[in-house]
Amino acid sequence: MKINVNNCDIALTAGARAQFPRDPRPQIALSGRSNVGKSSLINTLLGRKSLARVSSAPGKTITINFYNVDKKIFLVDLPGYGYAKRSMDSKRSWSSLTEDYFLKNPSADALKLVIQLMDNRTGPTDDDILMINMMIDREIPFILVATKTDKLSKTALKNRIEELQHEFFEGTGIEIIPFSSVTREGKDEVWKKIFDAIS
Numbered sequence: 001m002k003i004n005v006n007n008c009d010i011a012l013t014a015g016a017r018a019q020f021p022r023d024p025r026p027q028i029a030l031s032g033r034s035n036v037g038k039s040s041l042i043n044t045l046l047g048r049k050s051l052a053r054v055s056s057a058p059g060k061t062i063t064i065n066f067y068n069v070d071k072k073i074f075l076v077d078l079p080g081y082g083y084a085k086r087s088m089d090s091k092r093s094w095s096s097l098t099e100d101y102f103l104k105n106p107s108a109d110a111l112k113l114v115i116q117l118m119d120n121r122t123g124p125t126d127d128d129i130l131m132i133n134m135m136i137d138r139e140i141p142f143i144l145v146a147t148k149t150d151k152l153s154k155t156a157l158k159n160r161i162e163e164l165q166h167e168f169f170e171g172t173g174i175e176i177i178p179f180s181s182v183t184r185e186g187k188d189e190v191w192k193k194i195f196d197a198i199s
Contacts, residue, residue, distance in 0.1 A: 001072060001195065001199060005045065005047060005191075006047055007020060007119075008051065008067060009051075009067070010067055011066045012065075013064070013065050014064045015065075017096070017105075017161065019070045020101065020105055021066060022106045023107055024110055026074070026112045026198040027066075027073070027110045028194050028197065029077075029111060029113070029114045030042065030117065031098075032081075032116060033117075034058060034081065034175060035080065036078065036118065037117060037179075038077055038150070039052035040147075041074055041145070041181060043186055045187060046075075050065040051151060052067070052077060053126065054152045055071060062079045063079065064076060064078055075164050078098050112141065113198075114143075115142070115190065116144050116145065117146075117147050120146035120152070120164070120178065121160075121169065123164050124164075124168055132174075141197060142176060144177065145177045145179045145190060146176050146177065146178050147181075149179060149183075150180040150185070164176060
């Protein structure tokens with residue numbers, strides 16, 4: 001499938017399950033804690049500076065944003081989780097919305113891949129592990145992307161990725177893709193995984 005990634009816009013913003021699109025186009029969802037870099041990843045993948053807004057207040061967004069890419073696929077930005085200052089009502093709201101996306105989505109068959117983000121400096125949080133285990137249990141295909149890799153030298157980054165792989169994912173077959181929105185490291189690898197998933 002040939003896709004013009006420069007032909008993109010935000011198709012809709014869903015704050016409730018009833019607003020999810022009933023559409024057969026493949027969906028690629030992005031999951032991760034607040035402030036892990038989901039918006040930056042979307043902007044980098046699509047070659048835009050501010051299509052996906054990078055919030056100055058982590059945890060603010062509690063909607064699901066569907067980005068239309070060349071009218072062929074949706075990139076789906078799920079609400080960030082794990083932000084301590086968010087109110088309990090808001091936490092329940094995003095939790096319910098994210099749960100509905102995975103469990104009660106009318107276009108569930110269209111979900112081809114989840115890009116699970118984690119900060120390479122901190123490694124996976126408890127919430128990240130819960131999300132990963134949920135996807136494994138429900139056989140939802142996913143890849144793991146370690147963000148903000150420009151904060152480390154090449155040698156330090158290599159050692160850090162190996163450390164994370166050994167500590168958390170040894171023997172699981174889960175591959176960690178290093179990514180930076182600053183250097184664009186990992187952009188091509190992530191697109192390859194997306195194209196593999198929708199082909």
